[in-house]
Amino acid sequence: MATDTLKSTAGAGGASGGLRRLLLDNGALTALIVLVVALSALSGDFLTTDNLLNIGVQAAVTAILAFGVTFVIVSAGIDLSVGSVAALSATVLAWSATNEGVPVVLAVLLAIGTGIAAGLVNGFLISYGKLPPFIATLAMLSVARGLSLVISQGSPIAFPDSVSHLGDTLGGWLPVPVLVMIVIWLLTAFVLRRTYIGRSMYAIGGNEEAARLSGLRVKKQKLAIYAFSGLFAAAAGIVLASRLSSAQPQAAQGYELDAIAAVVIGGASLAGGTGKASGTLIGALILAVLRNGLNLLSVSAFWQQVVIGVVIALAVLVDTVRRKAGATAAPAGTGGGNKGKQALTYVLAAVVAAAIVGATSLLHSGSSSTTQKVGLSLSTLNNPFFVQIRAGAEAEAKKLGVDLTVTDAQNDASQQANQLQNFTSEGLSSIIVNPVDSDAASPAVRAANKADIPVVGVDRGVNKADTAALVASDNVEGGELGAKALAEKLGGNGTIVILQGQAGTSASRERGAGFAEGLKAYPGIKVVAKQPADFDRTKGLDVMTNLLQAHPDIDGVFAENDEMALGAIKALGSKAGKSVQVVGFDGTPDGLKAVEAGTLYASVAQQPKELGRIAVDNALRAADGEKVSEMVKVPVKVVTKENVAGFGG
């Protein structure tokens, strides 16, 4: 009883300092404010209306997904499938409206139905199949992703224009995604606070058995909870696709983890029973602010990921320490201990702030305002080819004395759109973009056009938007050249297999199409298998090993990039270069070494460093208003042992 009364006085005492209490009660809000203050101090471009709206847009998709996941986590479940379900719903919408001619309204309903159906399947497996939520939704993660690839056949599908307006702005300044986010936020708060199902979520998450013995229909509620999560995932998918004006089967990969992080940063416990809509919103904003700020500060793409991980851990740590302080101070009942714990919270918050400020100022290369600033958004840095583009661009920028910011979109079209948006709001003199997807990049590039910032495409073009120049090597032509080289080496006869790149990427499509075209001239060459290995060396090794089981007698391999070719060579062992000829693509340093060693017969070499160098050149000329040619072709060349010496990589 003594503890009860003490608790009451502690509560009354804390209520006097309104703001202090609000901050103490919500570790995430404190973290967000610390971040905003730190970033405003570090970058003059941060605290502008435009940029803050950008952050809203960039947070929208994660936030909408996270609101759905909040329901699930509050009820002590987990939903890993939301990213895939979002992609599937968007794909269903685009496919039915664009390819099948279904009226748009119906297509939207179909997409939403898809999300709900996926959620119901999750809920059914969990409630009635008694699968652990982790497993059930992990399965759905894979199934939904697979289905979206099946429906779209791996290619992005244009989004119907009427729905794409969801990605626009209202009245010229209020972005619709932000509006949607706010509406869904309010809806989530309402459901959690006022409705039967919302109150049930807390009871089920807090103590499922007690809820059941109090007459709550736990199984039915769970069905509804996962259906809600699926519904919100569908909404997020539609917003995401409308921003990019295209539905990408590979969109929103890994977003489930961002969503879960947002919910947990927002103060929910994975053990269930706690969580608030406002917390989740703050969590999503923290992630978006961080990405945006790190872009503005030109922090190296690799370090960005480190910083984001550290901040997620610290934000939750602050919250945990704060909560522990509250929990242990009450029974102990001593005011002194309570103060000590509070002090600890403040110290920890200070450490977080210092760490963020320190890390960002250390990591971002000091920029002077007098030099020209150029942004380069690369689709990925996970692959030596793009690292080479960056190397060429950076060398050229250094030579010309301009400030070059490089970002890594991690093969995510939506993240790229965010980065381009950040470049635009920073007011760079020009932007170089290596699109993840040519269609999906267009809304962001159009925004840059509007702001009169010249955009130069590199390696891949941007559709439906103005680019001052496109610096590229021709993938289709390269594919044809590869086919010719391989077929002639085999004397026009033989069986071959093809290792394809990541399904849905333009590089894979174009190289594959070029290769097929080139092969038409050689009817003696038979393709016995075509399998994706995702441009990845390890996957190349695995897929090739599997294919060799089925087709031990092949004569040749065409890999849509060098990485996969090198993996295939590992699988082939001593056969490589002797009884089996391998042709790769890109001409990366490792690839060229293999050509020299004779294990790789040929690589269709692009000159990535040249691409980077020429792109920077053109970007600067465009910024200065000089005339540049719209299409700059960097030659593609088949490199074999005979001419490899001339290619320095």
Next chain:
Amino acid sequence: MSNPDELLRIEGIRKTFPGVVALDGVDFDLRRGEVHVLLGENGAGKSTLIKMLSGAYTPDSGRILVGGEQVRIHGAQDSERLGIATIYQEFNLVPDLTVAENIFLGRQPRRFGMIDRRRMEAEAAELLKRVGVNVSPRAQVRELGIARLQMVEIAKALSLNARVLIMDEPTAVLTSEEVEKLFSIVRALRADGVGIVFITHHLEEIAALGDRVTVIRDGRSVGQVPAATPEDELVRLMVGRSIEQQYPRERTDAGEALLKVEGLTRDGVFHDVSFEVRAGEVVGIAGLVGAGRTEVVRAVFGADPYDKGAVKVAGSQLRRHDVGAAMSAGIGLVPEDRKGQGLVLDASVEENLGLVTLRSATRGGLVDLKGQRAAAARIAEQLGVRMAGLGQQVRTLSGGNQQKVVIGKWLLADTKVLILDEPTRGIDVGAKVEIYQLINELTAAGAAVLMISSDLPEVLGMSDRVLVMAQGRIAGELPADRATQDAVMALAVSTPTTETEASRGH
């Protein structure tokens, strides 16, 4: 003072938990080569006592001496070092490991850093032979029956060179044949000089196996007698506290039958249980832990399924295993495990009070929060829940106030038959009386209460009729005026078999 045969001595041990004095001046000693029985009602403090010896709790005051030396036992490692091994009712075995791996868990013999499987299995086989159980050291523990699991536990204790072996109700889960086997092993261990602390509720086992008996009542050791003491005398020692006016039962005339249970059976758990509960009546269910009381009321409430029989309310049969049906018929359950099944601990008082009425307070998907809040405030006031406010987390309430919240949520739902499973366990005396008053108010208003309690004076003091369960059956029914402690205990330790397949306990 040190007797060379004395393994263990406990002097004046006291232990309190918030709101409860669990032990208050317990003395106990154990010699080499004896079986010393600890006897007491449920909740008398036996488990707390043995947890002191296994290192789970440390005493607030008093001394523990091992081999004449005062010791402090702060954890399992300490007790292991002192040669004390405990076999709990729930076994500490890893189902997916082999018998040998379980026996040597954490202490597997190693060679060059690798587990020396051959040596481990040979040593395990040796130990298993010693306890006289025919099981392969390579068998998976998952595949063993309860009796064999217990033997494995004993082998594990032996592998620790335990000089003191504590067995907490080892016979509760065994068939009589298995009990005989266990007894012969215990006798062999005794002959080897091991001192055994044996906890049991079956009085006939005391004479068969024990040497001395220490009786614990209300956290005190009230006597040490030879095992040959007659059973009635043991029962008197065990329950003989004077009943004061702490049970303010106000009897009302029983009305028509509200709840009828007919031939309820769940194979292997309870058999042919029939009774009825009438309006205005408090029916107590007494019996030992494991007699199947909780299982029966959970089945009545629809929380668990049953195999045969029927539950009828106002003449109509309820759907089996359907909590919703039981609720709409007006049955409520205050479960035994308050924290695990009764409350959402991190939610507020208001939230918990509104749990049962959540559905009925919903219109078009929206909860009438204002109404819920007003109802919660009203009931909290009526029950005298001491709290900072309706928003306080129930986790931070005392046990008595938590229990009031659990009862309160059923009162809000206009419950006609309230089932209380151990309603006052772990609750201080003041709050207990408040809960008894509540029971009076309920029955005065024409509702009925079905109360399970292991606290005999409570059952006797509050019930109008007492059903006594033993080994999954109703062993007998006693009206209030004939329900004495002796009579109830005699029924509770009886073997009410009509068929021979009755299983002991669960």
